[in-house]
Each structure stands twice: as structure tokens, then as C-alpha cells.
Amino acid sequence: MNALPFSVITGFLGSGKTTLLSRLLRHPAFERTAVIINEFGAVGLDHLLVESSDEQILLLEGGCVCCTVRGDLVRTAGDLLARRAAGAVTAFERIVIETTGLADPAPIVHALMTDRNIADALRLESVITTVDAAAGAATLDAHPESVKQAALADCIVVTKSDLADPAATGLAARLQALNPTAPKLAAMHGAVDAAQLFDGRAYDPARYDPALFKTAAHRHGGINTFCLRREKPLHAATLSLFLQLVAEHCGAKLLRLKGLIDVVESPGRPAVIHGVQHVFHPPAWLDQWPDEDHSTRIVVISQGLEAQWLQDVLEILEKEVNACSIS
């Protein structure tokens, strides 16, 4: 069975999530999109504002999808998939979930990636975060929820770019420091290049940007970003132990981890790793390196993790695995 892509549109209150979604759904490529909208209040309104050529818009209300109604989200997604399989609804080709403005996207992604009833049928396409060009900087200062939303994004859409220049206000630099791995797109009245938002896969070698792995360490708003590097290849066992150790001890301090790994057992075919907090995709194997740099590079976005500690852990684990290796 081909897994259906799902994407999460998140962003702080008033940052333009619904406007973006409404514009996207008018695009011909999104005719076959099922939409789940979460609203915090008892009476939802946002779904009334979304114009769609299809009726596949579902409302989750009465709580926030990242906490109180997470089970409802899983059930709703499961129901949608069952109705699609039964031919009871149009055969939609993707699911888009719009969160509340205060939501933490990580538990939503975790729920849909790991629930045994639906995880095989879905695959994460993208976490898209909207940031208001005019009010975004003040929002980042005042609301840690918005900082985490930006840090966890696969793609950041700077909305209302007609009202303010994010470069001039310093917002562009702040977003780059917070999340250097996410492309930043500008939207005016919700209009943005949809193809850049939904590229089909969580990792696309064709879109590899070496600059992402040359990021200097940044610290901003309680979020720090850094890149671990290693010139010599790692054993696969080391990688496995490293990820387990990080998940076990770093907990919610780890926001995102993305890496290209030179693996001893797979010369010339690097592994791609990609995780949202402690939940990871299975490692994927590329047929070749995407550029001339064949070193291991791991970009970490965290809330206070120490780069040197993680680098030391990696080196100690590799040394222990080497000592056990019989090859």
C-alpha cells in the first residue's frame, strides 16, 4: 500500500494559517486534499473561512490537538482513511492538519507517525510553520510556543510579507538562526508556491543544500542549533546506540535532528536520519553522497543541549563499538 502524505500547518495565533490553507486548497494540485482543522474553542470558525472545492474538511474542536484531543486526531485520520478505502469519500491524495495557534506540533507528528492503526498508511510530508512578517519578532519574544513551532518546522512561511520586510525587521535572521535547515518562503495574502511547500518526502536528495550542514552554532530564545561533524565513518551500531542514548536522556530538549551519516558498513552510500524529538523515521540510504563532502554531519535543534557533550558521546560510543568489533 502506498502511504499517503500528511502535512501539519502550524503557527502562532493570527499568523495566517487559515489564509494559507485556504489559498492552497484553491490550487488545482490540492483538489484531492483532506483537511483536519483543530480549533481550541467549543465552536469552531476557521473551517468556515476555508474555501475548498471538496467537502473533505473535518473540524476537531473543544481542545488542542497536541494535548487534549490527540486521540480524536488519530481516530479522525483513521476514519478518513477507512472511508477512503471504502470509496465513501473522494480518493484524497494527502491529509493536511491545521493546528491551533498554541499547539506544539511534535506530539501531533508523533501520534500520526507511531499509532499502530494508521502509521503504516501515512507518511510525514512536512511541518509547515507560518510566521507573521509584521508581528513575528514580537511573538517570538513573548511566546515560547511560537519559538518551538518555528524550530520544529520543515518549512517556514513568512506571511503578510506585503506589510513588513522580514529582512529589515531582523525576523529573517532570527528564523535562520532558530531553524537553519528549513526553507523560508514569503507569502502575500496567503499566496505561496505550493510545490515548494509539499515536495512529497521528508527528505529529498534533489533538494539537498550543503549550506544546511555548514551552519555555525546559534543560540536564540532558548533554542540552540549546531552541527556535529565526524570525518571518519561510524559503525551502524554506534549510530543506533547514539540515537537511543540521545532519546533516553535528552527528552524534550531535543527538538529536531537531521543528519547525513558515513557508515562503515555502507561505504559510498550515506544514511539519512531524521527525527522529531525522540521519534525517528527509519534511516534511509542514499545511492551516493549528495556533494563532495563525505563526512558525517548531524544538525541538532535543541532547547539547551550541549554540542560538545553530544560530540563526546558520539566519539566514546564509536570507540566502545570499535573495541567490540571483530571485523
Next chain:
Amino acid sequence: MLQDTAWRTRTASVLSGALRLWDVAATVQCDDDGFIVATGGATLRIVPRAPHGWMIVRGAETLGVLAGMPGLLRQLREELAPQAKRGRLIIGAQSLL
């Protein structure tokens, strides 16, 4: 040779960093036998075992014998920071490519 100076420095750094991660106020010192982790209420010796592995000792009592750093950190946390939340790696079913 596992136990060179660089390895000792790195190991002490890993232990110190883990204690900070768990919000445990403690010091880590190296001596000829291994490492000494001292908190306000407890002193633990961490002794490397050839050819690899670890032993955690409190006074005359051996608290554990571990095969590697993952086990060492896990037991240290259980001894010094049992309240620290323990995470678990989850590998989802969804392909990345």
C-alpha cells in the same frame, strides 16, 4: 588502547554533561582507577573494566557492571537522578525517501 588521556577527558566530559542534563549538582574527578562522581549525599566510583565495560561502586558495594556507556549512564541516572524523565527511541514506520 582505550584508556588514553583523550579518552579519560572525553569520558569525564560525558559524565559531567549527563549530570547537568539530569540537573544533578555533582563533581567528576579522574584518578588512577577511573572516575569519582561526588554529589552532596553520595560518592560513586566508576571503574573501567578491560577490555571494555564499566563498574559502579559505592563504598565496598558494587552497584552494577555495565558493558558500555549507554548502560553506565542509565544506571548512574537511576542512582543519582531517579526523578529524571527517561525517554525512549521510537522508529516510526514511515519511509523518509
